[in-house]
Amino acid sequence: MGRYGARWEGVLGSFLEVQLLAFPWKAGKAFRAALAEVGRLEAVFSRHRESELTRLVRQGGGRPSPEMREVLFLALRLQEATGGAFHPAPRHGGEAFRLLGEEVEVLAPLDLDGLAKGYIADRAAEAALRAGARAALVNLGGDLARRGPGRAEVAVEDPLGPDNAPPALILPLGEGGVATSGVRHRGPHLLDPRTGQPAQGLQATVLGPSAALADGLAKALFVLGREGFPLLTAFGALGVLFTRDGPVLRPEGGRDAQTLLQSARLL
Numbered sequence: 731m732g733r734y735g736a737r738w739e740g741v742l743g744s745f746l747e748v749q750l751l752a753f754p755w756k757a758g759k760a761f762r763a764a765l766a767e768v769g770r771l772e773a774v775f776s777r778h779r780e781s782e783l784t785r786l787v788r789q790g791g792g793r794p795s796p797e798m799r800e801v802l803f804l805a806l807r808l809q810e811a812t813g814g815a816f817h818p819a820p821r822h823g824g825e826a827f828r829l830l831g832e833e834v835e836v837l838a839p840l841d842l843d844g845l846a847k848g849y850i851a852d853r854a855a856e857a858a859l860r861a862g863a864r865a866a867l868v869n870l871g872g873d874l875a876r877r878g879p880g881r882a883e884v885a886v887e888d889p890l891g892p893d894n895a896p897p898a899l900i901l902p903l904g905e906g907g908v909a910t911s912g913v914r915h916r917g918p919h920l921l922d923p924r925t926g927q928p929a930q931g932l933q934a935t936v937l938g939p940s941a942a943l944a945d946g947l948a949k950a951l952f953v954l955g956r957e958g959f960p961l962l963t964a965f966g967a968l969g970v971l972f973t974r975d976g977p978v979l980r981p982e983g984g985r986d987a988q989t990l991l992q993s994a995r996l997l
Contacts, residue, residue: 731864736761742772742847744871748858751878756862763861764854764868771853774798775846783840791827791835797853801845801942802827802834808845808946812961815953816946817923818842848909848945851875867903868941874908875941884908889933889972899935899970899977907941910934911952912972922953929953932974938967 734757735749748764750757774782774797786792794802805818806829819826822838851870855877858866865878876882881904885897889912901908911920912933922929934951938944943965951958951969956978962969971978 732757734761738765741768742776742850742871743778745869746854746871747869748854749867749882750858750863751865751880752863760858760861760863760866764858764866767854767857768850768870771797771846771850775801775842775850777841777843783842786834786836787839789836791833793832794834797849799829799834801842801849802829804849804942804946805842805845808950811964812950812954812958814924815922815958816844816950818844820844820921820923821926823923823926844949845942845946847871848873848875848907848941848943851941852907872910873941873945874903876903876907877905880904886910886935886970890974898972901935901937901968901970903937906937906939907944908935908937909941909944909948911948920949920952931955931971933972934958935970935972936962936967938965943967
């Protein structure tokens with residue numbers, strides 16, 4: 731049993747990094763399985779090439795695949811739970827789609843990037859385990875998913891520090907996901923869907939039961955600020971909100987969340 735890593739550039743407009751714990755004769759198969767799953771799901775969720783998502787938007791609806799349906803359900807759940815701070819069509823607002831039995835009616839240009847990268851990372855990690863890996867960590871453009879025994883330490887960057895600054899925080903990740911939303915790399919680009927204006931804030935990092943959920947909740951926490959912490963509790967997630975006075979950590983997800991947060995290290 732050994733540890734192996736590989737990285738690919740230009741995946742979903744970003745990068746894909748996979749780390750495995752596996753026997754040597756199973757590592758190659760596990761890497762190929764993770765990469766194949768990412769490619770398969772890119773054909774479902776991409777906004778930047780022909781995909782199931784672009785066809786549904788162009789046609790105004792249709793019958794979604796099981797994967798698309800799962801993400802749409804999660805998007806609707808988060809939109810309702812956050813009072814619209816998370817939105818599957820953030821530049822549009824209002825009602826974005828309707829699930830009608832086995833069909834979906836699309837009412838606005840859907841942008842599922844706030845969930846899809848995390849969802850794809852989750853599925854890629856699961857594919858690596860099915861292919862024989864003992865544990866897998868998938869980093870898709872900064873959204874991390876991990877499956878299997880043990881844990882990894884995830885470095886969270888300082889939104890105000892220089893490029894070579896040490897991490898502001900180290901989070902332990904067992905099985906689940908970590909995602910960050912902030913202004914460090916792209917400036918104030920995240921919209922508050924309720925107002926259509928850029929959300930005010932620096933950075934929000936969420937550790938959750940899955941990378942998809944962490945992805946959506948990180949965006950909601952960034953928009954809501956401290957008001958978003960009770961929302962994380964409801965989803966069994968941990969939140970780290972970076973303010974100009976430093977990071978604010980809230981272990982409001984119950985006993986398991988508190989145990990995890992006690993392992994976090996402020997640097």
